[in-house]
Amino acid sequence: MIWLTWRQFRAAAAMTAAALAALAAVLALTGPGIADDYASGIASCTTQPNGCSRYIETFFHDHQAPFLAVTAIVLVLPALVGLFWGAPLITRELEAGTHRLVWNQSITRTRWLTVKLGLIALASMTAAGLGSLAVTWWSGPIDKAAAGNSPGFPRMGPLLFDARGIVPIGYAAFAFVLGVTIGILIRRTLPAMAITLAVFVAVQVAMPLLARPYLMAPVKSTIELPQTKIDMLGIQGRGGPLYLSLESQVTTDPGAWVLSSRLIDASGKTVGDTVPVSTESGPCAPRPPGERSETRAEQAQSPCLNELKRLGYRHELTYHPASRFWSFQWYETAIYTVLTLGLAGLCFWLVRRRLS
């Protein structure tokens, strides 16, 4: 049975292996160079008075396109596995009638399905695992730069979390068995592929929206305004209201996944975009034009921010810190493993009872 499974699967396996090998080769050739650039860049910028924020931003923008491309590959790989390995696995047999040939050899359907599901799920997980491993290694320095950038790609955030570490292995196993299950239920390859894609995308979207935030209780903290990252601070017209918009980022933990970010006043109530503070006079009033050109924007803001701090305004954030990355990876992989096993059980039941 192992031989037959391999004989039917080997073309697809060879193609995937070739594509992954090509990807790995490209990453292996370019990865060390990027890592060296980043290490030397960081080493030299730390001695600069302005720090590394400018260097990190430039570094990220230089590598943004390939960074997003390889991330997309890891995100799409499980879906492809579900579509092209999962959905046709049984439907192709049902459409050609060959299940009636193979089910009447001297092996039970259970054994037949066990070998097919087991081997190809293993191949799916290997493909996704190798892909994720290579990409995680290659984009290590870019991930670091991406977290501090604005808009940032924090490591805990939905995009990078899904495309790094071990969760892609769980996604691939789930997508594969999902494809097989839908194939058995629909019994036709093309509709099964379409439905597999739709269901898988829905699950992948629902997970970070509805489930992942609650895997652990998020951390809630308030940051004093001068210490947090300001997106925009400005006044509309002379004596107009003061606009303050804050970055959804934890200054001390740029890799964290921020669930909510708001400006609160001294009593803890949420303040909207505009802060009720005088802009006619005092620290938040605009400087005379001559004075402004001499100081940097951040320095110009600080008297106003200190004034707001004195009035009790703070930045309140709820987030999952980056240190939870691996805990969340394991939790989520476990969840997908349970889903996968549940669907596999359904497959066995359907093949034994429902099909003929």
Next chain:
Amino acid sequence: MTVLRAQALGKKYGSHWALKDCDLDIPAGHVVGLVGPNGAGKTTLMNLAVGQLRPTAGDITVLGNKPGSGPAQLARVGYVAQDTPTYAGLSIADHLRLGARLNPGWDDALARNRLEQLGLGLDRKAGKLSGGQRAQLALTLGIAKRPELLVLDEPVAALDPLARREFLQGLMEAAAEQELSVLLSSHLVSDLERVCDYLIVLVDSRVRVAGEVEELLATHHRLTGPRRDRLPADQQVVSASHTERQSNFIIRTEGPIHDPAWTVTKLSLEDLVLAYMDESTGTRLRPLEVQR
């Protein structure tokens, strides 16, 4: 020894009974023909016999066991499914390897000899074979597994007359050499007439008649004579038709027919089968399946 025993066997799809109240007791060593119009339940009965389906009602045992109950039972029953499915992308050699890997009793020499006699090269892809060649490949897989019972579902339906004859001939040779019991279905009596020595007529999900062909032919008669509406109690009427002055009966009886008024003629197997199909539909002889 009994090859297949069914008791009140039934299979329901939704609210429709595909097979109902089926009682059968087929002794070993026969080539059994299962005949009936399309949709009569032939495939359902065969799928029940090989364990592809589970019965909704009643019991079925094949070679003394529940069909499809495990690898050992699967090994004892060969099945050539309708349209003789094979893997289009695999070569004939791959199919032999499949058979060898999946069947402990695989007879590789038998399979190779058979394919060689048929002139089928091992490196040919199954998808490139003609319908007749594909049927032969499927039959080879079924035979080389060395089953005790070989079940074939309409194996010749898609074949031209020459391929049909070759296929049935090959099947007969294998059955004789290996002392196989064979259960073979067709909607054409003419296919079965040449090869079967046991016959089951299945119409509208029910078994109409089952028995050894010789015995069926010996006990069925056509009676023609002056109009009459009643017959002796030991003469079971299978079909009857009357004109104003004449009656035409097909009857089943164990005893002799003494009434001198009757002209008694023998029935061919085809007439016999058609009579049972006719009886069940209650209409005049309709051309059930015209030979393709």
